[in-house]
Amino acid sequence: MITSVTNDNEATHLTGARLGQLVRKALQIREAAEAFDSGFPPLANRPPMPVFAWTELERQLLSLSPEDLAPLIRDLVSAVRKEARPKPPEMVLREILIISATVLDEAFHEKWADGTIMS
Numbered sequence: 001m002i003t004s005v006t007n008d009n010e011a012t013h014l015t016g017a018r019l020g021q022l023v024r025k026a027l028q029i030r031e032a033a034e035a036f037d038s039g040f041p042p043l044a045n046r047p048p049m050p051v052f053a054w055t056e057l058e059r060q061l062l063s064l065s066p067e068d069l070a071p072l073i074r075d076l077v078s079a080v081r082k083e084a085r086p087k088p089p090e091m092v093l094r095e096i097l098i099i100s101a102t103v104l105d106e107a108f109h110e111k112w113a114d115g116t117i118m119s
Contacts, residue, residue, distance in 0.1 A: 029086055036091040054081045059095065065103040069112060072105065 052054045058077045064071055076099045102108055111117045 026086075029083055033087045033091060036094075037088055040088075040090055042088065042090075061099060061103050064100075066109055066113075069103065069109070072112070073099070076102075 054077060058074060061073050061077065062070055080099070081093045082091060108117065
């Protein structure tokens with residue numbers, strides 16, 4: 001069964017199963033954002049941070065990581081970027097910090113090099 005979804009630009013055809021996957025993923029992101037907000041409610045006072053681009057973040061993470069981790073870093077930054085819009089900013093920040101910690105974790109580097117961590 002083909003379902004037609006129309007957006008501002010064009011009609012896109014998705015199979016019912018694919019559309020169902022997209023809806024489930026959107027609900028999963030919404031639930032994760034709500035759970036995050038309940039644990040970390042938005043602060044009343046939020047002084048602004050310097051603005052940076054996703055490409056700048058990726059470049060800096062790549063400069064901090066061993067070369068063999070580059071594909072993983074690119075994939076992780078891409079995943080966080082794609083799912084960032086519906087999430088609270090602090091949740092996205094947390095995900096960026098987790099990537100940073102992974103990049104700096106020498107034990108992770110060793111396990112990655114040994115192939116004991118799945119890509």
